Amino acid sequence: MAAHKVVVVGGGFGGIQAVDRLRREEDVEVTLVDRRNFHLFQPLTYQVATGALSPGEIAYPLRAMFNGEANVRVLLGEVTGFDLDRREVRLAAVGEVPAPPTLTYDSLVVAGGSQYAYFGHDEWSDVAREVKSLESALAVRARILTAFEAAENETDPQVRDAELTFVVVGAGPTGVEMAGQIAEMAHDTLPGDFRAIDSRHARILLVEATDRILTTFPPKLSAKAERSLRRLGVTPMLNRTVVGVDPDGVDVQAPDGGGTERVASRTVIWAAGVQASKLGASLAELAGTEVDRAGRVTVERDLSLRGHPEVMVIGDMVRVRDASGEGAELPGVAQVAIQQGRYCARRIVDRLHGGQPEPFHYHDKGNLATIGRGRAVADLPHLRLSGLPAWGIWLGVHLWSLIGFQNRLLVLIRWVFSFATHGRGARLITRDVQEAVSED
Amino acid sequence: MAAHKVVVVGGGFGGIQAVDRLRREEDVEVTLVDRRNFHLFQPLTYQVATGALSPGEIAYPLRAMFNGEANVRVLLGEVTGFDLDRREVRLAAVGEVPAPPTLTYDSLVVAGGSQYAYFGHDEWSDVAREVKSLESALAVRARILTAFEAAENETDPQVRDAELTFVVVGAGPTGVEMAGQIAEMAHDTLPGDFRAIDSRHARILLVEATDRILTTFPPKLSAKAERSLRRLGVTPMLNRTVVGVDPDGVDVQAPDGGGTERVASRTVIWAAGVQASKLGASLAELAGTEVDRAGRVTVERDLSLRGHPEVMVIGDMVRVRDASGEGAELPGVAQVAIQQGRYCARRIVDRLHGGQPEPFHYHDKGNLATIGRGRAVADLPHLRLSGLPAWGIWLGVHLWSLIGFQNRLLVLIRWVFSFATHGRGARLITRDVQEAVSED
Numbered sequence: 001m002a003a004h005k006v007v008v009v010g011g012g013f014g015g016i017q018a019v020d021r022l023r024r025e026e027d028v029e030v031t032l033v034d035r036r037n038f039h040l041f042q043p044l045t046y047q048v049a050t051g052a053l054s055p056g057e058i059a060y061p062l063r064a065m066f067n068g069e070a071n072v073r074v075l076l077g078e079v080t081g082f083d084l085d086r087r088e089v090r091l092a093a094v095g096e097v098p099a100p101p102t103l104t105y106d107s108l109v110v111a112g113g114s115q116y117a118y119f120g121h122d123e124w125s126d127v128a129r130e131v132k133s134l135e136s137a138l139a140v141r142a143r144i145l146t147a148f149e150a151a152e153n154e155t156d157p158q159v160r161d162a163e164l165t166f167v168v169v170g171a172g173p174t175g176v177e178m179a180g181q182i183a184e185m186a187h188d189t190l191p192g193d194f195r196a197i198d199s200r201h202a203r204i205l206l207v208e209a210t211d212r213i214l215t216t217f218p219p220k221l222s223a224k225a226e227r228s229l230r231r232l233g234v235t236p237m238l239n240r241t242v243v244g245v246d247p248d249g250v251d252v253q254a255p256d257g258g259g260t261e262r263v264a265s266r267t268v269i270w271a272a273g274v275q276a277s278k279l280g281a282s283l284a285e286l287a288g289t290e291v292d293r294a295g296r297v298t299v300e301r302d303l304s305l306r307g308h309p310e311v312m313v314i315g316d317m318v319r320v321r322d323a324s325g326e327g328a329e330l331p332g333v334a335q336v337a338i339q340q341g342r343y344c345a346r347r348i349v350d351r352l353h354g355g356q357p358e359p360f361h362y363h364d365k366g367n368l369a370t371i372g373r374g375r376a377v378a379d380l381p382h383l384r385l386s387g388l389p390a391w392g393i394w395l396g397v398h399l400w401s402l403i404g405f406q407n408r409l410l411v412l413i414r415w416v417f418s419f420a421t422h423g424r425g426a427r428l429i430t431r432d433v434q435e436a437v438s439e440d
Numbered sequence: 441m442a443a444h445k446v447v448v449v450g451g452g453f454g455g456i457q458a459v460d461r462l463r464r465e466e467d468v469e470v471t472l473v474d475r476r477n478f479h480l481f482q483p484l485t486y487q488v489a490t491g492a493l494s495p496g497e498i499a500y501p502l503r504a505m506f507n508g509e510a511n512v513r514v515l516l517g518e519v520t521g522f523d524l525d526r527r528e529v530r531l532a533a534v535g536e537v538p539a540p541p542t543l544t545y546d547s548l549v550v551a552g553g554s555q556y557a558y559f560g561h562d563e564w565s566d567v568a569r570e571v572k573s574l575e576s577a578l579a580v581r582a583r584i585l586t587a588f589e590a591a592e593n594e595t596d597p598q599v600r601d602a603e604l605t606f607v608v609v610g611a612g613p614t615g616v617e618m619a620g621q622i623a624e625m626a627h628d629t630l631p632g633d634f635r636a637i638d639s640r641h642a643r644i645l646l647v648e649a650t651d652r653i654l655t656t657f658p659p660k661l662s663a664k665a666e667r668s669l670r671r672l673g674v675t676p677m678l679n680r681t682v683v684g685v686d687p688d689g690v691d692v693q694a695p696d697g698g699g700t701e702r703v704a705s706r707t708v709i710w711a712a713g714v715q716a717s718k719l720g721a722s723l724a725e726l727a728g729t730e731v732d733r734a735g736r737v738t739v740e741r742d743l744s745l746r747g748h749p750e751v752m753v754i755g756d757m758v759r760v761r762d763a764s765g766e767g768a769e770l771p772g773v774a775q776v777a778i779q780q781g782r783y784c785a786r787r788i789v790d791r792l793h794g795g796q797p798e799p800f801h802y803h804d805k806g807n808l809a810t811i812g813r814g815r816a817v818a819d820l821p822h823l824r825l826s827g828l829p830a831w832g833i834w835l836g837v838h839l840w841s842l843i844g845f846q847n848r849l850l851v852l853i854r855w856v857f858s859f860a861t862h863g864r865g866a867r868l869i870t871r872d873v874q875e876a877v878s879e880d
Binding site (some may be wrong): 036037038045053054055057059060064066073074075076077079095096097098099100135138145146149150152153154155171178183192193194195201266333383385404405406409413414417423425426427428429 | 476477478491492493495497498499500501503504507508513514515516517535536537538539540575578584585589590592593594595630632633634635706743773804844846847849853857863865866867868869870
């Protein structure tokens with residue numbers, strides 16, 4: 001009997017779990033497709049953006065992950081579309097790497113993830129970088145460090161103030177963590193580094209459209225997190241929407257027709273508004289099912305695409321139909337993707353052996369967000385924590401979840417040193433290669 | 441009495457030693473100028489190019505190095521010229537960081553370093569990247585990894601062979617180390633990663649214009665290193681000069697009018713021909729002294745510029761006048777720069793206190809080069825070693841020389857894991873930010 005061919009699109013949390021659970025199945029052949037050659041531990045990318053960690057410490061080569069697994073193949077390619085009738089995945093070239101041939105599948109798992117959306121203003125992305133992708137995080141790191149360097153050399157006090165003003169848009173976990181890290185950098189790492197400026201005078205603004213930070217947490221924990229942030233030196237600007245972004249600053253507006261306020265800033269970091277991978281909308285169209293404004297396709301209770309039990313879509317690019325038939329949004333966190341990836345693997349094997357799988361059920365292990373050294377909030381099933389205990393849990397969970405013992409050890413060392421010395425070892429301004437080469 | 445103002449140009453090995461030795465002198469004020477915000481441990485940059493180490497592990501922020509030192513100031517700026525009569529250093533902006541004001545000095549130390557030269561063919565640098573700067577090393581890393589990925593997806597056997605052909609130009613320590621690392625990658629790290637290709641079939645060519653590799657070593661050690669390289673799978677091409685470089689390969693020529701051979705290759709790495717910082721020629725012109733073809737200015741026996749005892753120039757941008765009055769070239773290694781940097785600091789303090797310093801004397805501690813795991817050559821004052829003992833010394837010296845205990849620990853862990861698993865943790869293809877952003 002020919003092996004059952006599984007194609008997994010995307011090497012994020014969901015994709016690698018699905019592959020990992022299928023690699024020991026003898027009658028299954030898995031092909032993992034990604035346009036990057038590494039798995040990225042996205043929950044810590046923001047720490048790369050502030051020089052606390054190096055890229056290589058939170059990224060893991062996909063090929064190394066499945067090296068020597070006879071029934072797993074890794075392909076570098078960009079998925080451009082599907083033919084659900086012929087059960088085909090079409091692929092395009094990535095940079096200098098030619099397109100792999102079209103893949104055929106018996107089962108398909110699509111885990112394409114999401115990216116930040118700029119409220120329809122894609123041009124803002126040139127200025128307001130996000131910290132979800134590694135390259136963008138490195139660009140943010142260079143910008144933040146350059147801001148302090150530029151302020152040190154600047155003689156015009158207005159420009160200097162703009163260089164020392166940091167605007168983070170969106171007060172979800174990433175925005176809060178980012179604002180907290182910049183504050184710690186300004187107050188703990190950099191004093192003593194400069195002569196003309198005092199890095200502690202930096203203003204760090206956290207702009208949020210709703211009336212509190214960390215809206216996925218209970219209001220009491222939000223309030224505690226906000227107090228922690230303020231003590232660190234971050235100024236939350238609640239009930240404010242960003243209506244303009246340019247290289248010299250942002251325009252923020254109060255919600256009910258309030259006036260527009262101009263904030264002069266040279267560093268804007270975007271952590272608001274998520275847009276699902278385009279593959280979501282394209283699958284929704286092919287299957288004639290719903291897609292929401294953020295591009296998330298609605299999948300059935302077993303994560304399959306309507307009318308296509310052999311196709312599953314997972315992670316933060318889907319809404320899952322609940323018992324009432326409505327598409328429900330699950331939190332856009334790693335745990336959801338991980339559990340869905342494992343469920344997919346189980347379901348594929350079950351179906352192969354004639355079983356009838358149960359609907360997917362998300363087991364909520366809780367919600368964590370960190371604000372800074374010793375400051376975090378934890379909303380666990382039977383327990384709400386803040387401060388040092390929450391931070392301890394946050395550290396443990398994140399260290400444990402990193403792939404590879406080496407990476408765990410390297411990150412642990414970085415954190416121990418940062419904690420002990422307030423230092424940030426990876427504070428490098430690396431320029432784009434082209435720029436660097438043309439100058440030398 | 442006003443403090444004695446010292447300006448140090450360049451945060452490489454020589455520059456930071458000079459600053460380090462002056463920072464405790466009460467009557468001295470030091471300004472360190474560099475166009476980068478970090479000190480780079482260049483002897484290991486090639487390991488970044490092959491994914492063995494991460495950039496943050498071999499680079500150290502200059503400001504962190506002298507954080508809180510009351511009489512040391514670090515400035516980000518590009519030195520564009522000097523006024524030796526007015527004792528001024530002119531500075532330009534670096535990227536978005538404005539130019540600092542012109543600096544005045546009582547003593548000046550110029551440690552501008554060198555870069556690779558392309559035999560007058562600067563256009564080759566777009567294709568044949570070097571591994572001396574961090575950005576270029578990252579570009580080389582992406583190219584090498586992309587070559588294997590492209591070969592995996594390629595259907596044209598000729599193109600596939602070109603992708604699997606790696607040409608390293610120049611068989612000095614960096615070229616040898618680079619060729620050895622690519623060979624280890626192809627033979628030890630990557631087998632099992634790919635399905636369509638066998639990474640062990642990669643061809644690694646080391647092109648060298650002279651008749652042996654590692655010409656700064658005794659011939660016997662060169663021969664041993666060459667045997668080691670061949671066993672690793674590297675093919676040295678001796679007595680061959682590169683006469684053409686383009687994106688599809690290189691043209692190499694035998695020396696005495698021999699024919700030209702075409703090597704189809706998509707990955708060319710440049711480790712030949714060094715050009716001193718332009719500041720060397722500009723100082724030579726100002727002082728009316730000699731400059732050699734590689735742009736090295738000849739300095740006096742006390743490293744001062746002719747007629748300007750208050751100006752010293754050090755490192756691989758100078759030749760030092762010997763007892764006969766001729767400019768003599770010292771090896772372009774870290775040890776020379778380090779000893780010269782320390783000498784400068786001592787000389788500045790001596791002169792300040794009316795002393796008359798001895799001429800600079802280079803204390804040759806020996807020469808080390810590594811070829812791969814357990815393979816190295818060591819040419820020490822009373823001892824010549826190869827194989828495992830030489831490799832042990834190489835490891836120890838390089839670990840010990842890294843700045844910062846954290847970096848030593850991180851690199852040690854990387855090396856232990858690489859040794860135990862043949863893995864390379866930092867095998868990431870990161871694209872230029874602009875490209876990545878425009879695609880998402």
